[in-house]
Amino acid sequence: MERVKGFPSRCLKMLARWLCPGADDDHAAIAQRLGMLPKSEVDHADDLAQWVEDERAAIAQWEEAERAAARDSLQAFTLRLNKRLAAGAGRSGNLVFSPLCLYAALSLWATGARERTLNELLGVLGVPSRDVHTFHVCTLARQALTDRPRTGGPRVSFGCGVWHDATVPLRPAFRDVNFHRQPEEAREQINAWVAALTNDLIPTLIGRDALSHLTDLVLVNTIYFKAKWNKSFDEERHLFHRLDNIAIDTPFMRGFGRQRIAWHNGFKVLQLRYEQGRPLPVQSQPQPTYSMCVFLPDVRDGLCWLASQIA
Template identity: 55%
Template sequence: AEQALTDQSKTGGPRISFACGVWHDRTMPIRPAYRDAAESFKAVARAVNFRQKPEEATEEINAWVSASTDGLIPSILSRGALSDLTDLVLANAIYFKGKWAKPFAGYLTQHDKFHRLDGTAVDAPFMRGLGSHNIACHDGFKVLQLRYEEGHGPLLPQPPALAPTPVPIYSMCVFLPDARRGLWRLTDKIACNPDFLRKHLPRNSVLVGDFRLPKFKVTFGMTMNDVLQEMGVKEAFELGKADLSNMVENGGRRKMALEKVIHMAVIEVNEEGTEAAAATYMTRLGCTPDSRPPAPCVDFVADHPFAFFIVEEVSGAILFAGHVLDPTIK
């Protein structure tokens, strides 16, 4: 996981910015053992003045997130999100941007209709592909796998006695239902089987006929309290029942409760690297005709809601999981 979340941009791979932190009120200092545990998960633990200056604490947390993501995520907490009753805040932010290994040509991008779940349609810019792509056709859905440009070597220190760590390989996997309103049925299948994604990825490339994928940018942020409580993490949020006192020195003056768990993610998909694409396509001209019958083409037209995943293939880590209901909404 550490290798998967390491920025690869200096070696020609994707740009990855990751930030995770734990903030506690300064009247409740965290035990060194917990601080060390947080750092082992690439998180930092810091003390702030929730009691007397919650707004100042908000600005401090936002400034740290902005610095950790090079300004790509300028803030994660809204004004008034914290109060003088806050004991503890967990925050997580991740940004990913990579160049396609096989870029799209910008001059091929055209507006077309994207059909939303409510039956209406919007005009959206669609990238169009030529040649072959990694596509798998299954009963009721198709899967597209788009590789990102790889880095040229490991960024983490390599112990001399061990074999070199494989270079991370990142790809975006698009799960497109055949039916325009089939997204939720497909995502239910994915959620019910932890191996569903891996088992349905493409195994080879196929020639494409009509290939359209909308450009989109997703900025997602939410408080995860309700989600975690639905998963069974309930008492940690309840004053009087929660007991996180083992995190702090001397057990604290009172039982600690978890106030907020906040998550924010940003991802954008476009034709980046289009100049290289034009040169690549030009190399196909002037080939000797093949007397064999042409292989059947596969259409992949993502003109209705679909799910997508950003995956690091070596470790199997999923950096992003989301869906696009309307590519025109940021």
């Protein structure tokens, strides 16, 4: 690497590593980044240092904008999905789903899709292109799926896989099984993969006779989360009023102390934080925190109204 006028070579190499982490001294990326420097700014160390600060600030601003776009994309997808699923569940059914899991499963499908199928998937996910979507998925994974059991934090395990029949040519990254001739063996293989990722909480995801010789492709997504409350609760039984006006004796969590509560028109939101554990080593990305948010309507039969307001 050539010495820049007015700037020691050793310092220049340190600066290059700062701009391009993990790169060698003669890496092409370093030369490219340094080649972007206007000559008038290279002549003075102070100007060069200021250019570096401006560059890093611009990159940080762009990354934060992309993280916000990824969150907005998932949030919009969640609201649309909740409205559709809630309408199907009706007043008497329970509804449990993971927007992140469904988002990831469709994302995996979009990875191998083309033309009309790809455009339809991107429209459902709410992103303009495959490249933007790939960045969003990576950003969401870093933000929401940080496994921290060694520091006393939450245990998070996430898996997303595609199994395709051996007669269907796909990229090597996708798993191949024999649905046509050995559907039961394929079912056991998928279930074993899910059980391992969920710490055996879900030993059987694919039921018997769910796969057959007509099956060509199976997308599987799973998430496992285990954490302690930041402040523990005592158990106390109270009447729980269901939507069908039947009240049943149910164990409730009871605790005292300051809580994070937001009041809105017609409902409240309670945020219950999980124990985060010891801080991780210093990172460029902000470390995620986990909590449960409970939405409670002001009136006893206001759940359906609340769901419509959220959607």
